[in-house]
Amino acid sequence: MRNALKQDHFRTPLWETPFHPRIAALSRANQWYAWSGYKSAHAVRDEELEYFAIRNAAAVFDVTPMVKYRIEGPDAEAFLARLTLRDVARLKPGRVHYTAWCDDQGKVLDDGTLFRFSAAEFRLCCQERHLDWLCDSAIGFDVSIAEVTADIAGLALQGPTSAAVLRRAGFDIERMKPFDLARVTLDGLAVDLSRTGFTGDLGYELFVAPDAALALWDRLFEAGGLLGITAIGYAALDLARLEAGFIVANADFVTAEAAIRADRRRSPLEIGLDWMIDWDKPCHFNGARVLRAEKARGSSRHILVGLDIAGNVPAEHALVYHRGKREVGHITAAAWSPSAKRNIALASLARPYGDRVKDDLWVEIYALRELVYQKSMVRARVVDRPFFAPPRRRATPPGEF
Known part of the structure; x- marks a missing residue:
């Protein structure tokens, strides 16, 4: 019996999120993938139309599988300041910030968003699961940590008409600035609402109890019926996040815990996250000594850069060369950007290439033509990110569009 159970373990189905009945009813593509043990849509109907919903209307993406931790207690702020790169004391209640955390060797374990509800209550959202690391790091702090992924259903509502959808749904979002957070109750529906997202556009994220998920979905779609509201999958979101210049763990960098080879791990300075390190915060933080030494010596071995590539063929998984001969790195994400009208990519390069040496870079592309x-x-040049940044993203109050 034990052997039979072991042999059949792969038959265990993926979990379905509380929003799955609505997404499955809309699905025409029938394209699903596994995200943190959940069944998630890669595309709902058509990934190109879903992308244009992000940039021209309102797109809804199910973020329930995003790993979530509730962190609370008298020492919650001190613990998170010790754990993460940023100074949490500067994060006021009702605000969210993007952050990352490292192991003791200064290599990135993950990045994510930290929500602060009160002086002693936080929620950390990220890509991978880190409960053991969080608990080990909390020794000596008066803090409680619990994974609450399955206890909270979440939707990302993104795009130029997202604010208009929320207004029609009864939410007061006029004074919400980017990264603001509010707890609201609307006709008995309790919602954690933040002006955040992963598209680089105007957008919001809404979190509710699982048993209230369908009520939230129906409310948004009823309000957004004339505003182009559309359910989307990850393919469309992935293109939008690339245009915004955002990075994804285990796609644009390998997390320290997932890396098999030590040379695959990256420090924050090697993946463009050095801006978030608060070098002067009063407390020590994980990896601080190593990171300070890396900064002082200029010993970072890699750099993550944005590339503008000639032509219109996406350079997915391509190699990057200097002067067309010396291999200096690889593409981590690439696409033709419909909004920027450019062939764009993120690339991990070996320094000094992409840092001091930016000229004469070439990308080796293989295009399939008639089998x-x-x-x-083709030539490539290092450019600043984001590749696309509409002013509506930061407008307060947001427009109707």
Whole structure:
């Protein structure tokens, strides 16, 4: 019996989120993937139309599988300041900030968003599961930590008409600035509402109890019926996040716990997160000594850069060369950007390339044409991110569009 159970473990189905009945009813593509043990849509109907919903209307993406931790107690602030790179004392109640945390060798374990509800209550949202690391790091602090992924259903509502949808749904969002957070109750529906998202556009995230998920979904879709509200999958979101220049764990960098080879791990300075390190905060933080030494010596071995690539063929998984001969790195994410009208990419390069040496970079692209791969070497130049940044993202109050 024990052997039979072991052999059948792969038959265990993926969990379905509280929003799954609505998404499955809309699904025409029938494209699903596994995200943190949940069944998540890669595309609902058509990924291109879903992308244009993000940039021209209102797009709804199910973020329930995002890993969530409730962190609370008298020492919650001190613990999080010790754990993460930023000074949590500067994060006021009712605000959210983007952060990351490292192991003792200064290598990034994950990045995510930290929500502060009160002086002693936080929620940390991220890509991977880290409960053991969080609990080990909390020794000596008066704090309680619990994973609450399954206890909270979440939706990302993104796009130029997202504010208009919320207004029509009865939410007061006029004074909410980017990264603001509020707890609201609307006709008995308790919602944690934040002006955050992963698209680089105007957008919000809404979190409710699982048994209230369908009520929230129906309220939004009723309000957004004439505003182009559309359910989307990850494919469309992935293109939007690339245009915004956002990075994804285990796609654009390998997390320290997931890396098999030590040289695959990255420090914050090697993936463009050095801006968030609060070097002067009063407390010590994980990896601080190593990171300070890396900064002082200029010993970072890699750099993550944005590239503008000639032509219109996406350079997915391509290699990057200097002067067309010396291999200096690889593409981590690439696409033709419909909004920026550019062939864009993120690339991990070996310093000094992409840092001091930015000229004469080439990308090796293989394009499939009539069942034959054709190789081409095309020029690339290092550019600033984001690739696309509409002013509506920061407008307060947001427009109707």
